Amino acid sequence: MSRVLRVNVGVLRLIAFFIHLLNTPLGDRLWKGAIVVMDNLKVHYAERVRLSIESVGAKVKFLPPYSPDLSPIELCWSKL
Template identity: 40%
Template sequence: ERLEYIEKLKEIAQNLLFYIDEMGCDNKLSILRGWSLIGEPSYGEVLAYQTQRRSIVAGYNYADKKIIAPLEYSGYTNTEIFNQWFEEHLCPSLKPKTTIVMDNASFHKSSKLIEIANKFDVQILYLPPYSPDLNPIEKVWANFKKIFRKVNNSFEKFCDAISYVFNKILSD
């Protein structure tokens, strides 16, 4: 399946190819490494409970390295949220005949989503199963979380930290 997918990508104009994905973070995200004496474990403080969850969904064009139609919201992604974002934010910002690449999350597979794609004359191409490495926006989200872990505790409000990091990534 991976080879078939890669062959399909070769047929698509890069300026008409957008990758989408969702990313979530909560205030439990913390630094993954620390300093300690050789042979000694490193300890740090983390919250024992989750108090806030924020999610972001966006599109990404690898050819020009631009994020489009970002939407930040509280909670987890579901079919209703995803379809609304797809119809109201993503599709209006795309040209007809654009191909949108996404993973196989259940909320990416609704019949309503196919209707919306047809309405805007865009195509959906699903990644092969278990292939996040073939979705360039995953690297954007990994960078987001890397920066977020470093700055989260610097902000009084969790949402301010998310906004800071997202604006930093958009400007890079």
């Protein structure tokens, strides 16, 4: 189930929401050895987010700072 945030939230609130997702539906889908690939949104680098992911034995990998070849939206716009 996808969730849409329609309000402007602070970084701490966004981190809390992300950790909540890790402890509920997303957390159920992670396993030891899973790899979570994230972009370079500043909140993704929060230590609490990384620790929550790693607490189930999953690993965190980040995309390069600017990687149009790995970004679906960049691929879409390149076709226009």
